[in-house]
Amino acid sequence: MSLSVDIQHRLGAFTLDTRFTAAGRVTALFGRSGAGKTSLVNVIAGLIRPEHGRVVVDDETLLDSERGIFVPKHRRRIGYVFQEGRLFPHLTVRQNLRYGAWFAPREARYVEYDRVVETMGLAHLLDRKPDKLSGGERQRVAIGRALLASPRLLLMDEPLAQLDATRRHEILTFIERLREAFAVPIVYVSHAMDEVIRLADTLVLIDSGKVAATGPVEELLSRLDLRPLTGRYEAGAVIAARVASTDDAFGLTHLEFPGGTLRVSRLDGQPGTPVRVRIRARDVSLALSRPSDISVLNIFEGTVTEIATDAEDPTGAQLDVRLDIGVPLWARITRRSAHDLGIAPGRRVHALVKSVAIDRPI
Amino acid sequence: MEDWLTLSPAEWTAVRLSLRVAFWATLVSLPFGVAVALLLVRTEFWGKSFLNALVHLPLILPPVVTGYILLLLLGRNGLIGKPLAELGVVFAFRWTGAALACGVMGFPLLVRAIRLSVEAIDRRLEDAAGTLGANPGWIFLTVTLPLTLPGIIAGAILSFARSMGEFGATITFVSNIPGETATMSVAIFTLLQVPGGDAAALRLTIVSVAISLLALALSEWMARRAGRRLADA
Numbered sequence: 001m002s003l004s005v006d007i008q009h010r011l012g013a014f015t016l017d018t019r020f021t022a023a024g025r026v027t028a029l030f031g032r033s034g035a036g037k038t039s040l041v042n043v044i045a046g047l048i049r050p051e052h053g054r055v056v057v058d059d060e061t062l063l064d065s066e067r068g069i070f071v072p073k074h075r076r077r078i079g080y081v082f083q084e085g086r087l088f089p090h091l092t093v094r095q096n097l098r099y100g101a102w103f104a105p106r107e108a109r110y111v112e113y114d115r116v117v118e119t120m121g122l123a124h125l126l127d128r129k130p131d132k133l134s135g136g137e138r139q140r141v142a143i144g145r146a147l148l149a150s151p152r153l154l155l156m157d158e159p160l161a162q163l164d165a166t167r168r169h170e171i172l173t174f175i176e177r178l179r180e181a182f183a184v185p186i187v188y189v190s191h192a193m194d195e196v197i198r199l200a201d202t203l204v205l206i207d208s209g210k211v212a213a214t215g216p217v218e219e220l221l222s223r224l225d226l227r228p229l230t231g232r233y234e235a236g237a238v239i240a241a242r243v244a245s246t247d248d249a250f251g252l253t254h255l256e257f258p259g260g261t262l263r264v265s266r267l268d269g270q271p272g273t274p275v276r277v278r279i280r281a282r283d284v285s286l287a288l289s290r291p292s293d294i295s296v297l298n299i300f301e302g303t304v305t306e307i308a309t310d311a312e313d314p315t316g317a318q319l320d321v322r323l324d325i326g327v328p329l330w331a332r333i334t335r336r337s338a339h340d341l342g343i344a345p346g347r348r349v350h351a352l353v354k355s356v357a358i359d360r361p362i
Numbered sequence: 363m364e365d366w367l368t369l370s371p372a373e374w375t376a377v378r379l380s381l382r383v384a385f386w387a388t389l390v391s392l393p394f395g396v397a398v399a400l401l402l403v404r405t406e407f408w409g410k411s412f413l414n415a416l417v418h419l420p421l422i423l424p425p426v427v428t429g430y431i432l433l434l435l436l437g438r439n440g441l442i443g444k445p446l447a448e449l450g451v452v453f454a455f456r457w458t459g460a461a462l463a464c465g466v467m468g469f470p471l472l473v474r475a476i477r478l479s480v481e482a483i484d485r486r487l488e489d490a491a492g493t494l495g496a497n498p499g500w501i502f503l504t505v506t507l508p509l510t511l512p513g514i515i516a517g518a519i520l521s522f523a524r525s526m527g528e529f530g531a532t533i534t535f536v537s538n539i540p541g542e543t544a545t546m547s548v549a550i551f552t553l554l555q556v557p558g559g560d561a562a563a564l565r566l567t568i569v570s571v572a573i574s575l576l577a578l579a580l581s582e583w584m585a586r587r588a589g590r591r592l593a594d595a
Contacts, residue, residue: 045493046492046493047489047492047493072492072497073489073492073493074492074493074494074495074496074497074498075495076493077495078493079493079494080490080493082486082490084486086484086486086487086489086490088487088490088491088504088505089487089509090508090509090511099491099494099496099504100494100495102495103494103495103496103500104495145494146493146494149493149494149495
């Protein structure tokens with residue numbers, strides 16, 4: 001899949017001026033509410049016709065204002081999962097699902113009805129009307145319906161925004177499942193970084209209608225200049241790793257990554273399975289020499305590359321230190337410690353990782 | 363002594379005629395009602411308020427005036443009636459004319475009811491259907507129309523009931539020709555003009571009340587059914 005977007009569109013006082021290309025399996029459009037993410041996917045889906053622009057999916061031009069090309073939404077074969085589901089109230093779940101498949105050109109169909117029902121866990125809901133479904137069930141049906149249209153690209157506009165934490169987790173699991181089960185490229189709109197880290201491989205950061213940065217999730221999240229957009233509270237490094245082996249005696253799994261081996265609580269995964277781990281800056285401590293007699297299992301040697309004080313509070317107690325341990329890693333320490341240890345770019349240090357969040361299990 | 367409960371053949375004719383006129387008046391005006399309601403809700407065009415006023419005119423004009431306007435326009439020598447007559451289409455003094463008068467009188471009620479339903483439709487559902495591959499025609503048939511159904515049913519029943527009771531426009535436009543244009547209301551009125559006609563008038567009145575009650579019950583039942591179907595619309 002390749003998606004290339006280049007649009008300029010004015011909406012009242014707001015201007016959408018966006019340019020990016022994406023080729024990943026899951027591309028996340030991330031930004032604050034009102035950053036223009038929904039307008040952007042509406043342009044891709046053909047619900048909005050922008051003043052200027054081009055949208056190309058897999059070498060097919062869907063929009064080109066210069067050449068007067070505008071493929072109407074029903075001929076784009078772009079699936080859309082809306083924030084509020086938008087199930088047809090007069091149809092049952094089964095009819096809603098079939099509606100998606102009905103209009104898909106026969107030769108382009110690659111999604112089977114039974115498989116969707118099974119993957120999304122819909123078998124017991126088929127005869128119900130949408131008003132008899134919970135919020136989470138409704139979104140599962142909406143996702144299934146969009147899938148059954150056999151789209152070449154699936155847009156998801158904050159599909160979890162109106163759900164509570166438990167439901168969000170449940171649907172995330174379903175979306176992960178469909179990502180593996182159907183080879184459909186996804187563009188996922190969100191303002192929640194945990195969803196993005198769990199699902200996406202490519203990240204497009206949107207700020208006030210413009211693209212602030214595009215790139216692999218791991219890379220963008222380790223960049224300091226993007227902190228104001230990616231969020232400081234959960235600041236940390238996202239690292240792609242692979243399951244290497246399991247230490248059954250102690251219930252640990254060894255994960256290999258370019259900086260060495262991470263030991264984490266046991267994961268169910270065959271050696272070689274990719275996982276994505278997030279190490280929060282506040283879970284990393286620094287030492288000048290390799291400490292011994294310490295409970296921390298994960299210690300990595302590296303070099304300080306950058307020191308970041310909080311731009312809004314330069315005299316605050318804490319600062320973030322960026323290290324290179326083979327991959328970028330962040331440590332949040334007090335300004336006092338940084339001073340006492342003489343932390344400065346180029347300094348060799350040991351990073352002590354207290355805990356690791358596994359953000360993308362298999 | 364005459365049997366109080368048995369309708370004479372002539373009275374039956376009036377009842378059957380009324381039902382036929384009301385049925386066709388409603389059926390033929392339905393698609394126009396849907397189209398005008400959609401036009402009024404969904405589009406902006408020059409002269410929209412004029413169309414709106416025109417549709418509502420029969421509701422506020424005296425029915426006799428409406429009937430007279432129809433006569434002027436569609437009578438044998440009318441503005442539209444004359445060229446139509448040359449094509450072989452005649453409304454004047456025919457039951458089709460009675461149906462036309464009834465359809466016109468019921469039209470504002472029909473449009474108002476459908477309009478309410480169209481206004482209540484979440485247009486985002488139509489966008490969703492579009493992204494699923496439905497073209498505008500299919501969207502209309504599979505989403506818009508089914509969601510308008512409660513309004514269409516309510517409007518049709520109102521229009522039918524209005525047609526059953528229509529008198530002024532009918533008698534003005536197509537007069538009272540027994541078996542052709544003398545619907546129940548017209549027949550009752552005529553019977554009351556002649557000595558000894560009250561028994562027949564009463565019988566027709568009872569039939570009229572019965573049909574009206576039936577229509578009312580039917581509309582309640584349909585509205586409940588449609589309401590249940592679309593509780594979450």
